[in-house]
Amino acid sequence: MSNKEPLFSAKNRRLLTTPLSKENPITIQVLGICSALAVTVKLEPAFVMAISVMAVLAFGNVIISLLRKTIAPRIRIIVQLVVIAALVILVDQVLKAFVYDVSKQLSVFVGLIITNCIIMGRFEAFAMSNKAWPSFLDGIGNAAGYGIILIVVAFFRELFGSGTIWGFKVIPEVFYEIGYKDNGLMILPPMALIVVGIIIWVQRSRDKELIEEN
Amino acid sequence: MFTNRYIFIYASVMVILVAAILSSASMVLKPFQEANIKAEKIQGILASANIETDRAAADQTYQKYVVEELAVDSKGNVVSVFKNSKLEKGDLRPFDIDLKVQLNLKKEEAAGKAVNTPVWPIFIMEKDGERSYVVPVRGVGLWGPIWGNIAFKSDFNTIAGATFDHKGETPGLGAEINTSWFEDEFKDKTIFDNTGKFQSVKVVKGGVSNSNIPPAHGVDAISGGTITSNGVSDMLNDCLENYVPYIEKNK
Numbered sequence: 001m002s003n004k005e006p007l008f009s010a011k012n013r014r015l016l017t018t019p020l021s022k023e024n025p026i027t028i029q030v031l032g033i034c035s036a037l038a039v040t041v042k043l044e045p046a047f048v049m050a051i052s053v054m055a056v057l058a059f060g061n062v063i064i065s066l067l068r069k070t071i072a073p074r075i076r077i078i079v080q081l082v083v084i085a086a087l088v089i090l091v092d093q094v095l096k097a098f099v100y101d102v103s104k105q106l107s108v109f110v111g112l113i114i115t116n117c118i119i120m121g122r123f124e125a126f127a128m129s130n131k132a133w134p135s136f137l138d139g140i141g142n143a144a145g146y147g148i149i150l151i152v153v154a155f156f157r158e159l160f161g162s163g164t165i166w167g168f169k170v171i172p173e174v175f176y177e178i179g180y181k182d183n184g185l186m187i188l189p190p191m192a193l194i195v196v197g198i199i200i201w202v203q204r205s206r207d208k209e210l211i212e213e214n
Numbered sequence: 215m216f217t218n219r220y221i222f223i224y225a226s227v228m229v230i231l232v233a234a235i236l237s238s239a240s241m242v243l244k245p246f247q248e249a250n251i252k253a254e255k256i257q258g259i260l261a262s263a264n265i266e267t268d269r270a271a272a273d274q275t276y277q278k279y280v281v282e283e284l285a286v287d288s289k290g291n292v293v294s295v296f297k298n299s300k301l302e303k304g305d306l307r308p309f310d311i312d313l314k315v316q317l318n319l320k321k322e323e324a325a326g327k328a329v330n331t332p333v334w335p336i337f338i339m340e341k342d343g344e345r346s347y348v349v350p351v352r353g354v355g356l357w358g359p360i361w362g363n364i365a366f367k368s369d370f371n372t373i374a375g376a377t378f379d380h381k382g383e384t385p386g387l388g389a390e391i392n393t394s395w396f397e398d399e400f401k402d403k404t405i406f407d408n409t410g411k412f413q414s415v416k417v418v419k420g421g422v423s424n425s426n427i428p429p430a431h432g433v434d435a436i437s438g439g440t441i442t443s444n445g446v447s448d449m450l451n452d453c454l455e456n457y458v459p460y461i462e463k464n465k
Contacts, residue, residue, distance in 0.1 A: 041385055072216035075225060086232045090239055097246035100254070100269075107382060161386075187385045 007133065015137040019145035021207075026149040027200045028210065031117040036150055037192040038109050043166045045105045046154035048095070050147025052110060056087045057119050058139035064127040065135035071128075080123045081114075088113045118146055153195045161186030255309075262363035262377045263339050263346050282338040283308035288320070290459030293333050308335035313352040313361070317452070334456045339365075346374050349457060353449025356441040357382045360391065360449060364400070370461045373415070376400040378446065388442030399433035405454055407431070412458045414451040417443040 025031045032053075039049045063083050064071075071079050092110045095103035103110065113119065122142050127135040158164055160183045163171035171180065185191050204210045216224075253272040260267050260275060267275040283296040285308040294304025301307055311333060319332035337348040345368040352361040362378035376397050383389040390396055403415045413431040419440055422432040435443035 070224065072221045072224065074216070075221055078225070079228065082228060082232055086236060089236055093239055093243045093247070096250070097243040100247075100250035184386045 016141040019141040024145045025118045037189045040154040041187050042158050043154045046150045048102045050150050052091045054143035057143040061127040061135040061139035062132050064123045065132045157186050258363045262375045263365040264375045279339045281340050284336040285333040286460040290463040311335045351449050351453035355383045355445040371404050371406050373400050373403045383442050388439040390436050404430050417447045
């Protein structure tokens, strides 16, 4: 823990907030796309996925950060993988025990958190060279950046794909009677990619700094 | 610098520690997970007979409506009976029969190398004085297993209701098998024709009305979900035919 600076110093606050926008893991670093496509058909699984990733990333960052001086560089990737795998299995078991329906919808994608590049990326880039508390914040921040995109995508896909929000019908029956139809394309993975693309577009046209020069 | 010795010890301690944590977590959570799986199975059985229940009340509702569980072999003999919460005949509770294992046994038997003969569960329910028979079915869709429960009216011929579920069929296409519009199509279909011959119920591509299959034995397939639809057809045929000897014996 940092003794000299306050827990939520400006630097630490930045760890939480930059991944939400300027360093968003999905829209800027384009990591974790696979699961962003797969679990965003409905809001509820997307939300649980975001929380799961947050648990794995925050605690994983803390564990790696605490161990960082003992980890031999030659086996650091293996150590990181073991930590991720153990945490993911724990999360999966807990979901199966307490939110069985959601865990069924998420199916293999909980297990695939192991291969989510965001997690190993943060371990390598941040936790290996920072103290536990900033690492924890960094984990929360990055998972939140990932989660917020998941939730936004899931919101639009569920609304237009199934006419529901969090499982509740929001598009009135009258609309269906006069010929409105749910968009079947919305619940297929390609549409998630398009929605993510639109988010990236909107974000970059609002903040010109983010536009890459090629 | 880290020596090889340090690295080996470090790695060994780490994996042993992790293994211990994970296996104890698994042991602690196992009862909850098994309760969930059991409740889901009960919900499936009850839902096919149009009885809705939530996860918490599943066990109670099951005991209220299911009066008897049977297991029959492929010749129509009853091999086990489970009634009033105890096993009256045989040594395996029909509820615990794993259909996947039985279907494999059936395949082995057909190939002539079976060790055990397969047995098939039947759940007998009573609701408002009306008797119904629920049988589980299991097959393969496009991407993975599909399964379900079929409830028959007291004649063991007319379908009272059906539920299906799947592991990972395509959303919007094959995955539609677990929606009510598809399941409701099965209501009032019959699996035997007028002469008493087993016909099963077929899922017909292009619509029943455009085919030569009688409307009593066919339902409309899902557009774009042909392989899953065919999977449902095959599943019904493969699973329901096992009960034919039993049904004929008890007519």
